[in-house]
Each structure stands twice: as C-alpha cells, then as structure tokens.
Amino acid sequence: MRKYMMAGNWKMNKTVPEAIALSQQLCNLYNRDWDDVDIVLCTPSVDLRSVYTVLDFDKTDIELGAQNVHWEESGAFTGEISVPMIKDIGCTYCIVGHSERRDMFCETDEMVNLKVKALIAADMKPIVCVGESLSMRDSGDYLGFVTAQVRAGLAGLDSDEAAKVVVAYEPIWAIGTGRTATPEQAEEVCAAIRATVAEMFGADVADGMQVLYGGSMNPGNVESLLAQANIDGGLIGGASLKADSFKQLIEAAAKA
Numbered sequence: 184m185r186k187y188m189m190a191g192n193w194k195m196n197k198t199v200p201e202a203i204a205l206s207q208q209l210c211n212l213y214n215r216d217w218d219d220v221d222i223v224l225c226t227p228s229v230d231l232r233s234v235y236t237v238l239d240f241d242k243t244d245i246e247l248g249a250q251n252v253h254w255e256e257s258g259a260f261t262g263e264i265s266v267p268m269i270k271d272i273g274c275t276y277c278i279v280g281h282s283e284r285r286d287m288f289c290e291t292d293e294m295v296n297l298k299v300k301a302l303i304a305a306d307m308k309p310i311v312c313v314g315e316s317l318s319m320r321d322s323g324d325y326l327g328f329v330t331a332q333v334r335a336g337l338a339g340l341d342s343d344e345a346a347k348v349v350v351a352y353e354p355i356w357a358i359g360t361g362r363t364a365t366p367e368q369a370e371e372v373c374a375a376i377r378a379t380v381a382e383m384f385g386a387d388v389a390d391g392m393q394v395l396y397g398g399s400m401n402p403g404n405v406e407s408l409l410a411q412a413n414i415d416g417g418l419i420g421g422a423s424l425k426a427d428s429f430k431q432l433i434e435a436a437a438k439a
C-alpha cells in the first residue's frame with residue numbers, strides 16, 4: 184500500500200515571518216489522522232531554517248523540502264545552493280525539474296538527472312516534475328513526451344535508488360491557471376509514468392513509487408483526483424499557501 188503525499192510548493196512566496204506563521208498554523212492544526220499522509224513543505228531557501236525550527240519544535244511528522252538544488256557539492260556557482268547545504272538545514276526532500284525552472288531557467292533533462300543523482304547520493308528524496316505544454320498536449324504525443332522526461336530524469340539509477348524518487352505529473356497548462364486536468368486525463372498520464380518506471384526498474388519499484396498530480400489541485404477537485412488508482416497525492420502551489428486550504432487537502436488524503 185502506497186502512502187498518500189501532500190507536498191506544498193510555496194514557490195517564491197512567504198517572507199521569513201510569513202513562513203513561520205504558516206508553518207506554525209499547520210502544526211497547530213496537525214492531528215494524528217495526518218500521520219497517514221506524507222506531508223512536505225517545500226519553501227523558499229531563505230525560509231528553510233526557520234520552518235525547520237517550527238516543525239522540529241512541534242514534533243509533527245511534517246517534512247521539509249527545498250525547491251531546487253545544484254548538483255555540485257560546493258564551488259563557484261553564484262546564487263546556487265548545494266545538496267549538503269539543504270540536507271544540513273533539515274530538508275529530506277527537494278523538488279527537481281519544475282516546469283517553471285525548465286521554462287524560465289533553462290533546466291534540461293540532463294541537469295534534472297544530475298540533480299536527482301546528487302540528491303540520492305546524499306540519501307535525500309527528489310520530487311521529479313514532468314509535464315507537457317498545451318501545444319504538446321494538442322499535438323497528441325503527450326504520453327511519449329512525459330515518459331521520455333521520466334526516462335531522462337531517472338537515467339542511470341539502480342532500482343534501490345529509483346525507489347527513493349517521487350514523480351509529480353504537472354501539465355503546464357494546468358499550473359496556476361485554475362484549469363485542472365480532469366481525473367481521467369491525470370490518471371492516464373500517471374499510469375503511463377508508472378508503466379515506464381516498471382519497464383526501467385521492475386514492478387516492485389513501480390508499485391511502491393508515489394506518483395503525484397500537480398496543477399490547480401484544490402479542496403473542490405482533490406477527492407476525484409485521489410480516487411484514481413495511480414494518483415498518490417499532490418504537489419500543490421496556490422492552495423498550499425493558506426493553512427485552511429492545505430489542511431483540507433491533507434484531510435482529503437487522510438480519508439482517501
């Protein structure tokens with residue numbers, strides 16, 4: 184049985200005081216039913232230390248993630264942060280290859296793969312994002328495109344390493360647009376992702392892997408998305424920025 188995951192992607196939102204307030208609100212709302220869900224807060228890097236302190240003090244099972252990382256351990260990479268830095272600050276997860284980074288910051292599949300390998304070498308868990316643009320969806324070959332992103336992102340891993348990966352399917356046309364993929368559209372791609380992982384690493388790894396959906400997930404659509412066989416949770420942007428809406432998503436996963 185796979186556990187559901189609800190991962191908040193705060194993107195470039197929340198100053199340190201705002202981040203402390205939101206994480207404190209979530210800790211105050213935490214109840215033991217939430218233990219059944221893997222809950223992750225992926226905050227801006229400047230907020231990580233403060234949020235870690237809140238989560239650690241409250242002894243909830245909420246985990247911390249970064250939104251990006253460089254694959255080199257240290258060196259002349261102005262503006263970047265390394266795997267040892269985010270691990271030391273308390274992160275157990277890191278988002279890799281979000282479409283905003285691929286589109287706006289020129290991240291390639293090769294860079295995604297280097298980051299995935301660097302995180303796994305440090306015993307951290309990458310949340311690898313894949314997803315097609317609207318023009319790619321309209322062209323009809325979106326399954327080929329997304330599964331190629333999975334193959335490239337996870338290339339060169341062995342099955343023990345692949346077992347540490349979470350994949351998030353985020354159709355670009357659904358991110359921040361209010362236009363969610365239908366449960367059937369999301370399920371089709373998540374099932375194809377799982378089949379690709381099975382081809383690459385075997386059925387056990389594929390059966391155990393958490394495959395998330397992301398793109399305008401909200402309290403109104405979460406239940407129908409989680410009802411799909413191959414959707415194990417969400418990577419949530421907008422609806423993770425308020426304690427009340429994120430709580431509703433976590434509770435939907437706890438009940439699903």
Ligand code: PGA
Nearest residue numbers: 358359398399419420421
């Ligand atoms: P959204 O963002 O929930 O605001 O659509 C999801 C994401 O980009 O991870």
